[in-house]
Amino acid sequence: LRTTTRPWLVVLDDVDDPVDLRGVRPAGDHGKSMVTTRRRDAAVIRSSSRVVQVTTFAPMEAVDYLRSRLTAGEVGHEEGELRALADALGHFPLALSQAAAFLIDTGMSLTSYRELLSDQRQTLSDLLPATSPADEHGETVATAWQLALDRAETLAARTDSIAPTDG
Numbered sequence: 001l002r003t004t005t006r007p008w009l010v011v012l013d014d015v016d017d018p019v020d021l022r023g024v025r026p027a028g029d030h031g032k033s034m035v036t037t038r039r040r041d042a043a044v045i046r047s048s049s050r051v052v053q054v055t056t057f058a059p060m061e062a063v064d065y066l067r068s069r070l071t072a073g074e075v076g077h078e079e080g081e082l083r084a085l086a087d088a089l090g091h092f093p094l095a096l097s098q099a100a101a102f103l104i105d106t107g108m109s110l111t112s113y114r115e116l117l118s119d120q121r122q123t124l125s126d127l128l129p130a131t132s133p134a135d136e137h138g139e140t141v142a143t144a145w146q147l148a149l150d151r152a153e154t155l156a157a158r159t160d161s162i163a164p165t166d167g
Contacts, residue, residue: 001028009034018043054093062086062096069100070110081110088114098148106151116147 001008008031015021015037026033037044045051057065063082070077089095103113 001026001031004028005030007031011036014038015044056091057086057093057096059083059086059091062089062091065093065096066100069097070103077110085110085114088117102148102151113147 001010008026008028010026010031010033012021012025012033012035015035016039018039021035025035035044056062063079063086066082066086067077070082085099086096089099099113102108103110108116
């Protein structure tokens, strides 16, 4: 990337330890690198860094986001259901996005999805790196990801069972 004249962007997502960046952080005159992390300490903040704090949606922003994603071409959802799901996901944009995609793909009700969330939360705390500073969104995002991964696994299994075989 140091020698190319083409514009580029490299995103190093969810960096837990700055040591992990040694030798892999790209540099060059025609591009930029971006690092995402939950850490906010001096080990990751440099004078050349521009820190962009990503926060949660306000409660009504979260409800509006869900409504816009879930009602495209479909019957709308009750305000209370949307609010309950937004609250369950902590108004966190990434978790809301994962949940909306899951709901669109499966057609599952918001109530059923919230029940899945509460069932899955019991088992996901071990997925987060022990060295990562905990924040209030870790379990929420991990749970939404787990449900999406379970859905992907179901779809993959279904595809495998209908794939043509040689013979």
